[in-house]
Amino acid sequence: MGVMAGLRDRDRRLARRAIASGPGWVRQLAPAVEEAAEHTKLWWGVAGIMVAASGLRGRTAAAAGVAAMATAEVLSNCVAKRLYRRRRPPPEWVPPDDLRDRPDSSSFPSGHAAAAFGFAAAAAPVWPAAGAVCGAAALMVAAQRVHGGAHYPSDVAAGGVIGLAGAALVRAAPYLLRRYVL
Structure with missing residues (x-):
């Protein structure tokens, strides 16, 4: 078996195990996390709280988070x-209640994970405490996407990397604009 075939096999086994059981906390929180993460509602809500709660620091963290989330979504989804x-995990692996909300788009990469990690990674340097909370929420979103049968672990990992890249692009944008545009 080649390296790529071995990685795909391991990815499938991890997904099947996570969908079938997964940690208890994921099963309990999954419905709320899934609902909050749909259409980036969670991150827009967090941005609103940041703006209302902490003046300039909150506005700056929220703006960075939203910009990185949007960048990550474009990179991931478009x-x-x-x-x-990539096809999503087979329907027979997924409990019937989780199948009704499963998207039809490509499984690779996870747009939810890209948005979550992008927002958290961009907000963290501006407001570390809020970034840590957002990072924990991003991990919950990532776990739910695998546990709910929407993605393989590698889809979520790739989405996370894209989110981090989106945050890095947002942080580099002022430098890039000054250097190459202005």
Whole structure:
């Protein structure tokens, strides 16, 4: 078996195990996390709280988080998903209640994870305490996407990397604009 085939096999086994059982806390929190993460509602809500709670620091963290989330969503959903099509985990692995909310788009990469990690990674340097809370929420979103049968672990990992790249692009934007545009 080649390296890539071995990685795909391991990814499938991890997904099947996580969907079938997974940690108890994920099963209990999954419905609320899934609902909050749909259409980036969680991150827009967090941005609103940041703006209301902490003046300039909150506004700056919220703006960075939203910009990184948007960048990550474009990179994930408009670029990566079109370059690489992947089927989602087989429906027979997924409990019937979780199947009704399963998207039809490519499984790779996870747009939810990209948005979550992008927001958290961009907000953290501006407001570390809020960034830590957002990071914990991003991990819960990532766990739920695998546990709910929407993604393989590698889809979520790739989404996380795209989110981190989105945050890095947002942090580099002022420098890049000064250097190459202005």
